[in-house]
Amino acid sequence: ILNVEQSPQSLHVQEGDSTNFTCSFPSSNFYALHWYRWETAKSPEALFVMTLNGDEKKKGRISATLNTKEGYSYLYIKGSQPEDSATYLCASFRRGGSNYKLTFGKGTLLTVNP
Amino acid sequence: DAGVIQSPRHEVTEMGQEVTLRCKPISGHDYLFWYRQTMMRGLELLIYFNNNVPIDDSGMPEDRFSAKMPNASFSTLKIQPSEPRDSAVYFCASSFLGSTEAFFGQGTRLTVV
Numbered sequence: 733i734l735n736v737e738q739s740p741q742s743l744h745v746q747e748g749d750s751t752n753f754t755c756s757f758p759s760s761n762f763y764a765l766h767w768y769r770w771e772t773a774k775s776p777e778a779l780f781v782m783t784l785n786g787d788e789k790k791k792g793r794i795s796a797t798l799n800t801k802e803g804y805s806y807l808y809i810k811g812s813q814p815e816d817s818a819t820y821l822c823a824s825f826r827r828g829g830s831n832y833k834l835t836f837g838k839g840t841l842l843t844v845n846p
Numbered sequence: 847d848a849g850v851i852q853s854p855r856h857e858v859t860e861m862g863q864e865v866t867l868r869c870k871p872i873s874g875h876d877y878l879f880w881y882r883q884t885m886m887r888g889l890e891l892l893i894y895f896n897n898n899v900p901i902d903d904s905g906m907p908e909d910r911f912s913a914k915m916p917n918a919s920f921s922t923l924k925i926q927p928s929e930p931r932d933s934a935v936y937f938c939a940s941s942f943l944g945s946t947e948a949f950f951g952q953g954t955r956l957t958v959v
Binding site for chain 2: 748763764775776777778781826831834837838
């Protein structure tokens with residue numbers, strides 16, 4: 733994998749449903765994996781910054797896991813609410829020589845219907 | 847800190863004109879990124895700086911695009927001459943390697959007519 737790939741591209745769920753998204757990223761030169769939440773007309777805001785293989789993070793009803801060896805991360809939302817509707821971005825922070833580069837996937841657009 | 851500050855928030859210009867977008871990163875952050883958001887490509891990295899030095903500009907679409915960071919508190923992205931296909935929202939983000947989390951500005955919505 734050369735780029736950050738996210739799936740699905742969009743998702744419609746009913747209020748109360750649990751859902752999950754996938755992020756695939758280059759495993760080479762890995763430094764950190766980020767998840768951002770991006771609401772319409774706002775700027776992306778970080779949900780999680782993950783660095784360790786096997787890491788799991790949780791914030792309320794949202795959690796994420798990380799596998800750096802195979803290059804994937806999952807974001808889970810339990811009991812979706814309409815206010816969870818947003819685009820969820822995954823980003824890879826990779827080493828490039830002595831510098832680091834932050835590259836985003838195209839995001840998963842989540843719509844939660846009441 | 848007030849966060850990452852971008853200006854202007856909106857810019858409408860005529861094709862062929864020069865456009866300059868501005869960004870003030872969070873104090874103490876050593877990385878600054880310029881992104882362009884489009885429907886087709888999502889959030890596309892144009893260029894990024896480390897300690898005011900441009901590191902990777904491979905995402906800059908054409909020679910019409912240039913970026914500078916004369917000091918740790920200011921960066922510009924310039925398009926000269928602008929074209930209608932440059933219309934997009936341009937985001938600036940800054941980060942500190944210690945935590946790596948990127949903080950975004952509010953974006954500049956550019957419309958070239």
